[in-house]
Amino acid sequence: MTTEQQQTTDRVTTAALPSLIPFRTRRPLPGFSLSLGLGMAWLGVVVLLPLLALAWRAAGLGMDGWLRAIHDPRVQAALKLSFGAALAASLLALVAGAIVAWVLVRYRFPGRRLLDALVDLPFALPTAVAGIALTAIYSSNGWVGRFVEPLGLKIAYTWLGIVIALVFIGLPFAVRTVQPVLEALGHEQEEAAASLGASRFTTLRRVILPELLPALLTGFSLAFARALGEYGSVIFIAGNKPFATEIAPLLITIRLEEYDYNGAIAIAALLLAASFVCLLAINAIPSLFAHERREQGRG
Template sequence: MSAIALPSRLSRWRRPLPGFGLSLGLGFAWLGIVVLLPLAALTLNAAGLGGAAWLRALHDPRMQAALKVSFGAASIAALLALLAGALLAWVLVRYRFPGRRLLDALVDLPFALPTAVAGIALTAIYAPNGWIGRWLEPLGLPVAYHFSGIVVALTFIGLPFTVRTMQPILETLGHEQEEAAASLGASRWTTLRRVILPEVLPAMLTGFSLAFARGLGEYGSVIFIAGNKPYLTEIAPLLITIRLEEYDYGGAIALAALLLAASFVCLLAINLIPLLFHHEREARHVA
């Protein structure tokens, strides 16, 4: 009797979430309200500016300087975060040492720490009278209130992206391929270049793209350490706020639309990188 009743009980079992159609509809509705609707509004406003407004915004020297600062600092910081993140991910995955769990938890600190708090802390450390700044300033290496300060802040923000992107790949890589390469007489550099690097390269490029996109739109951690000097250390997100305060809505919308386009390019690259490397591996196997 119990064996006959069991299937009927299972048939009456319900999933915690509603059916596929309702779940998909609720998910798309939430995504549309929170993400797509604001982006669509910005896109429509940018399309309605007209050619004259766009030309005026694009030829604005202050806007050009802010874009150069943001793109330049984000690129350098993403590269530094990639190098430091790759080494840190390698250490966390391949070695066991006291304090490893604490170090692994500290990697996520920039995610949990408010960006304004991070900016104030970095400024206090790298200011001319700070713990580190007092030693760098006499050497002619100022950080706070200079372009290098922006790079430091963006590196701090982007480091978790590179570490967390590469860490799972290194965990699944294992030691077998390295041991096989060593048994065949390959040097450490050859093993790194021919065995490890091809496997982790997609994750490295994805981490770089994530760190770059995050740094491009960063605001809170930068405005305190940058100095915010027009044409020198003024970032594009700050200039958007200034244009809004000046009631220059056209200039603010144009600058925001350019940053949005750059973010979409980074998002496209993040999604295309694994596909490209997957097709390349399939072509190698076929050959």
């Protein structure tokens, strides 16, 4: 190819580049401003607007009205049950979820994929169906209840049944937050600790748990926030007895049926505030641990 032909080819290629570059960089969604505006609009209509409406109505009650609704003995009993059961269920789900995640990541066995899929079943299963199924299992004539009730352990229609239902819906959060961290952790650090003479407990305490702690706290916060507002899977197995097994979300519905809108708003606002604190904690946990690691690196 002569020099003149080469120059002609270069000019043609250069002229074609402007038309090729936009084609290669074309994105399936519109520009950043329009995409951000549409996303925030949908988020505002679906999520933020109802929450702001609830916060506005709760603020309109005033401190006296809000305290008057919360100081009701029945409300306090329901709140104590909801917060206590959510705390206990989140701790149990955290331990069980960490063990399930460990098994799924570190072992290969027949049925592993099926077990991995079953972890997400509470996400897909309607909560009312879960509640009916749990009640059928743990009631006095159920598969489990018929054997444990003669021993003096009643599960259905007690606080224990509520905790079991909340563990059922909180377990996937613990598994799915710990599982990716375990997959990224690998075996190298454990093998290094074993080569230095560390025992299994020391390896677990000094090597594995520090790496899993942010994920564990995140899974606990997610499970607690979900359990605090859970309704469908609990009302069937709880028994809904005032001052005994009546949860706060159910009491909100009862207050609405009684046309006590201020009482319902006060309870809902308290649960919303607790869930919002959990979300703040979830977002703050990675930053706190990253800052701590940077400080340790400098030291």
